[in-house]
Amino acid sequence: MSEERTDIASLGEFGLINHLTKNNETRNAGTLLSVGDDAAIIDQFGRQTVITTDMLIEGIHFDLMYTPLKHLGYKAVAVNLSDIYAMFATPTHITVSLGISSRFSVEALDELYEGIYAACNKYNVDLIGGDTCSSQKGLIISITAIGEVAPDKYVTRSGAQQGDLLCVSGDLGAAYIGLQLLEREKKIFLESPGVQPDLQNKTYTIGRILKPEPRADIISWLQEKEIIPTSMIDVSDGLSSEILHLCKNSNTGCVLYEEKIPFHDETKETALEFNIDPTTCALSGGEDYELLFTIRQEDYEKITMSEQISVIGYMTEVNEGAVLLTKGGNKHKLIAQGWNAFDTEKKG
Amino acid sequence: MSEERTDIASLGEFGLINHLTKNNETRNAGTLLSVGDDAAIIDQFGRQTVITTDMLIEGIHFDLMYTPLKHLGYKAVAVNLSDIYAMFATPTHITVSLGISSRFSVEALDELYEGIYAACNKYNVDLIGGDTCSSQKGLIISITAIGEVAPDKYVTRSGAQQGDLLCVSGDLGAAYIGLQLLEREKKIFLESPGVQPDLQNKTYTIGRILKPEPRADIISWLQEKEIIPTSMIDVSDGLSSEILHLCKNSNTGCVLYEEKIPFHDETKETALEFNIDPTTCALSGGEDYELLFTIRQEDYEKITMSEQISVIGYMTEVNEGAVLLTKGGNKHKLIAQGWNAFDTEKKG
Numbered sequence: 001m002s003e004e005r006t007d008i009a010s011l012g013e014f015g016l017i018n019h020l021t022k023n024n025e026t027r028n029a030g031t032l033l034s035v036g037d038d039a040a041i042i043d044q045f046g047r048q049t050v051i052t053t054d055m056l057i058e059g060i061h062f063d064l065m066y067t068p069l070k071h072l073g074y075k076a077v078a079v080n081l082s083d084i085y086a087m088f089a090t091p092t093h094i095t096v097s098l099g100i101s102s103r104f105s106v107e108a109l110d111e112l113y114e115g116i117y118a119a120c121n122k123y124n125v126d127l128i129g130g131d132t133c134s135s136q137k138g139l140i141i142s143i144t145a146i147g148e149v150a151p152d153k154y155v156t157r158s159g160a161q162q163g164d165l166l167c168v169s170g171d172l173g174a175a176y177i178g179l180q181l182l183e184r185e186k187k188i189f190l191e192s193p194g195v196q197p198d199l200q201n202k203t204y205t206i207g208r209i210l211k212p213e214p215r216a217d218i219i220s221w222l223q224e225k226e227i228i229p230t231s232m233i234d235v236s237d238g239l240s241s242e243i244l245h246l247c248k249n250s251n252t253g254c255v256l257y258e259e260k261i262p263f264h265d266e267t268k269e270t271a272l273e274f275n276i277d278p279t280t281c282a283l284s285g286g287e288d289y290e291l292l293f294t295i296r297q298e299d300y301e302k303i304t305m306s307e308q309i310s311v312i313g314y315m316t317e318v319n320e321g322a323v324l325l326t327k328g329g330n331k332h333k334l335i336a337q338g339w340n341a342f343d344t345e346k347k348g
Numbered sequence: 349m350s351e352e353r354t355d356i357a358s359l360g361e362f363g364l365i366n367h368l369t370k371n372n373e374t375r376n377a378g379t380l381l382s383v384g385d386d387a388a389i390i391d392q393f394g395r396q397t398v399i400t401t402d403m404l405i406e407g408i409h410f411d412l413m414y415t416p417l418k419h420l421g422y423k424a425v426a427v428n429l430s431d432i433y434a435m436f437a438t439p440t441h442i443t444v445s446l447g448i449s450s451r452f453s454v455e456a457l458d459e460l461y462e463g464i465y466a467a468c469n470k471y472n473v474d475l476i477g478g479d480t481c482s483s484q485k486g487l488i489i490s491i492t493a494i495g496e497v498a499p500d501k502y503v504t505r506s507g508a509q510q511g512d513l514l515c516v517s518g519d520l521g522a523a524y525i526g527l528q529l530l531e532r533e534k535k536i537f538l539e540s541p542g543v544q545p546d547l548q549n550k551t552y553t554i555g556r557i558l559k560p561e562p563r564a565d566i567i568s569w570l571q572e573k574e575i576i577p578t579s580m581i582d583v584s585d586g587l588s589s590e591i592l593h594l595c596k597n598s599n600t601g602c603v604l605y606e607e608k609i610p611f612h613d614e615t616k617e618t619a620l621e622f623n624i625d626p627t628t629c630a631l632s633g634g635e636d637y638e639l640l641f642t643i644r645q646e647d648y649e650k651i652t653m654s655e656q657i658s659v660i661g662y663m664t665e666v667n668e669g670a671v672l673l674t675k676g677g678n679k680h681k682l683i684a685q686g687w688n689a690f691d692t693e694k695k696g
Contacts, residue, residue, distance in 0.1 A: 006454035049494075055445040060481060099488065107353060107354060136407045140403070140488055142401070
């Protein structure tokens, strides 16, 4: 190792990726899109291949104390497929690599794979390879997902134009609330092992953190209605962080209406119990795996036909910045307080 | 976790993979080859895409006490490309996912990426994506490599026929000797930190463990001479283990001539210093990343034109099994004593 020492935390996840890939050159003419979006695009003989990869590490991304292995396997696939859908593409194949410590039994891995296969089955994806080795500590899951898209029909983060409408699928903040519930139950269990968990009426939020579903249905619907988003990203790190990615890559500003952010009733009620503002959960919570995208104004009529899509703002000139217009009529600059992979304190 | 508990070590790496994937179904018509070879093959619009993935974990697959990070980055790419070449294909793209503990600085990661980029540059491969997150312990590198091959020109492990000649590129056993040298120096250093390492005249074997090169040159040469192997695999786990893979998948037996196994002089000399039989290093050592393949007898004349390829045996009827014919004229059944990813004692 060299003598200088810069802390990784000082760059943050996106800063680190930028730093490490800033001199990356591409050599193959077929490399249409490289590092810096939800997935990469390779031109292959007329059609185009979409590739993405994600690593999940025990103690960083998941806690096996409250995460059933079957759900974990399902989720590990789901989050990768979400990146493929966010390119307006269809996933077709995955590879799965596992690092396993000796405390895991074959039966435990069977449960994990049951979830992996369930997700493959639901989303019509083939598991085609992988690697299995031992780890020194905990479980490590690295999945690569491959998909396909008609030539040049993929949607990046960089195509939004001033005046485009900002849309999001489903509802937000629920996964963060689900995580708070599970963390609370874990704490209670560790302090008083006899106490039964009280999670009745919390099935929606807990389901959102333990078993997210990528929004294949939204992609199908948009394609059916012939709505082609001008930019798209999946909501994994919180709405703020994702909006800022779209603005930065598209060189635009944005106005987000707080009152338009969609919530499930259970999210709002439980956020109040925790004394958290639901808006904060949506902006900074992460792990919702909804789709955030922009459309041209002329598609507004069509978009309103879906109850699963909310128009939450519009794109502006870059110098206006990305702002939140609050219910009270105030303007706040949007800042990325999303999940930072190097800030392990935050997500436990 | 369920109540039954089967130790993973009781299945071994290949047993575990078989167990976990035995009910794997493929749904996409384009999935030509799934789990069970060096890489998977997807038919995409006329040409075919080859995909492989490998995970390297600190303390299991590498020891940073004697592995420079630049070499590690290079090697992590090289071992994946080796799997693509072993399909008779050409690598084009990689994704790199890293799990990083807080003890690593940005400068350390720069060194790792320097090696990754050096390998991409040398083998004309594009880095197109990845994921970077924190790990609880040590460094984790997961790479997926993508390549291409003309329709149905890929070579699997399963095409060998009785009478085919068994060939291997380069020389064997050197990486295992290099590892023994590095382990010896580490021990000396830990006991007497002042002593300078004595590794003069050991540059070949140490280079083989620290900076392996995938045999792109062999694939090019075979293609140029229009020799299409009937089966192929790369030598990562030791010659015995790889021969048994070819025999099992092709449903053949095999005779391997001990005297034909190719060695570098430094490998033989250093093996003697360690009181190890060089043949054992080749059979069970692993990490040589040479290509093991079978050809039809009519290609024998052509093959002899390459000094880089040795004919080391021939394929037989399945009931004859896989046997080693020793220099002394004895027959031994070949057994896989290769590198077992769950036997961490062996490789340190």
